[in-house]
Amino acid sequence: MSKDKTVNATSVAATPASHSSKAFASTQAAHDAVGFIEIDEVLTLRRMAVSARAPKGTVLLLHGFPETLTVWNDVATTLAHDYDIHAFDWPGYGQSSRPASERFSYAPRAYAQVLKAYIERAGIDRSKLVIYATDIGALPVLLLALDEPTIARQIIVGDFAPFDRPQYMWENLQNLKAEPTASPTRAYMNKTSDEILQNVHRRGLSPAEQFDLPVDVQQDMTRSWSLDGMTSADAFAHYYANFTGDQHYLEANLTRLKTPVKVIWGEKDIYIAREMGIEFAGKIGAKVDILSGIGHFPHLQNSKQTVEEISASFR
Numbered sequence: 001m002s003k004d005k006t007v008n009a010t011s012v013a014a015t016p017a018s019h020s021s022k023a024f025a026s027t028q029a030a031h032d033a034v035g036f037i038e039i040d041e042v043l044t045l046r047r048m049a050v051s052a053r054a055p056k057g058t059v060l061l062l063h064g065f066p067e068t069l070t071v072w073n074d075v076a077t078t079l080a081h082d083y084d085i086h087a088f089d090w091p092g093y094g095q096s097s098r099p100a101s102e103r104f105s106y107a108p109r110a111y112a113q114v115l116k117a118y119i120e121r122a123g124i125d126r127s128k129l130v131i132y133a134t135d136i137g138a139l140p141v142l143l144l145a146l147d148e149p150t151i152a153r154q155i156i157v158g159d160f161a162p163f164d165r166p167q168y169m170w171e172n173l174q175n176l177k178a179e180p181t182a183s184p185t186r187a188y189m190n191k192t193s194d195e196i197l198q199n200v201h202r203r204g205l206s207p208a209e210q211f212d213l214p215v216d217v218q219q220d221m222t223r224s225w226s227l228d229g230m231t232s233a234d235a236f237a238h239y240y241a242n243f244t245g246d247q248h249y250l251e252a253n254l255t256r257l258k259t260p261v262k263v264i265w266g267e268k269d270i271y272i273a274r275e276m277g278i279e280f281a282g283k284i285g286a287k288v289d290i291l292s293g294i295g296h297f298p299h300l301q302n303s304k305q306t307v308e309e310i311s312a313s314f315r
Contacts, residue, residue: 033076034069036095037088039117042103046095047088048072049122050080057128057153057314060119061087061299064135064159066196066232068094070220074303079310088118090136092235094220098228106235107242109249111140116148130313132156132306134299136239142250142257149258154313158264159296161272164247168276176240189233196233197222201297204270209293211301254283261286264309266294266301 033050048069059079061072069087076085089096091114092106104110119126129152133141138160145151166174172189175181189196197218202210213221225232265277267290274290281288291298291305299306 033085037118037121039114039121042099043091043097043114045088045091045097045114045118047086047118047122048076050076050085052080052082052084055084055128056082057130058084058086058124059310060124060129060131060152061085062115062131062133062137062141063087063090063093064137064297065236066093066200066221066225067135068217068220068224070094070214070217071297071300073214073217075299075306075310078303078307082311083314086118086122086124089224090114090235092230092238093232094224095227098230098235100230101238105242106238108136108139108239108246109143109242111136111239112144115140116144116151119151126150126152128153130154130156130310132299132310133160134158135160135296136236138162139243139246139250142261143246145259145261146250146253146256149256152259154260154262156262156264156309156313158277158298159266159269159272161243161276162247162280163251163276164244165276165279168273170271173240173271176237177244182237182240186233186237189236190231193225193231193233197225201295201300203295204268205295205301209268209295209301213300217300251283257284262309262313263288264298265290266296266298267292268294269296271296 033048034046036044037047038044046069061075063069063071069089072087076087079085090111091104092098131141131152138157139162141155142157142162145155161169166177172185175185201213261284263277263281263286265274265288267274277288294301
């Protein structure tokens with residue numbers, strides 16, 4: 001496995017071309033920037049690292065369930081004109097390692113240590129780093145920030161569950177938090193994986209607001225659902241088995257959260273209601289943007305808006 005492979009996406013995207021040619025060049029740049037990086041003797045992550053010619057800073061993009069790093073292709077290739085871009089597949093997702101749960105817990109706090117190790121291994125300058133984290137990616141970065149307040153110049157989080165508030169969560173997510181409902185829910189998710197991958201991003205949106213995933217993203221998520229004897233739903237279930245305790249830990253230690261945080265939320269997120277984001281932002285004194293007409297996946301539904309949110313963090 002190649003441990004360090006990057007491309008200059010700015011030079012690719014700057015080549016004069018038709019609209020379709022530019023789109024192809026951007027997609028190709030993101031594809032060519034993908035390689036692998038070893039975290040430790042157990043974990044190897046598939047990652048994307050795209051270099052700008054004269055970077056104004058660095059952006060690290062953290063995906064959610066059931067995504068892979070390919071969901072960031074459009075965002076990454078646009079931002080790479082001005083910033084170095086990093087993204088990786090969490091353990092259990094994409095083409096990253098999927099060790100047995102006895103060797104890696106898949107807990108949010110374990111993911112926090114993966115994130116710390118990635119930043120160190122990739123040689124990222126924290127003082128110029130903005131981390132954009134959604135869904136399962138958000139709690140780990142906040143847990144890391146409790147102990148390492150200089151982990152980034154700013155953290156942007158959204159559409160996740162920082163607190164143990166099941167009433168704000170979709171029923172299946174509530175059911176994953178504890179037995180006796182967790183195991184049947186995990187089995188159901190594995191049984192209905194095709195439906196999840198086809199429709200997870202559409203739920204809660206009106207027909208006019210619904211959107212299709214790019215073909216390469218859809219194919220990568222489908223191809224990566226099951227690998228080395230573990231599915232993404234299995235990894236998700238392991239995460240949720242540890243979820244409540246880590247939520248309690250974050251809430252009990254919010255006074256230690258010193259890293260600047262911005263909160264964004266899809267107005268129409270049915271998985272984790274916007275009330276969760278509003279409460280979290282209120283408790284930490286952060287700005288919260290409720291995105292009109294947007295569901296659980298803002299970066300996929302309106303990538304231009306995501307680019308603007310990230311770019312604003314450098315101003």
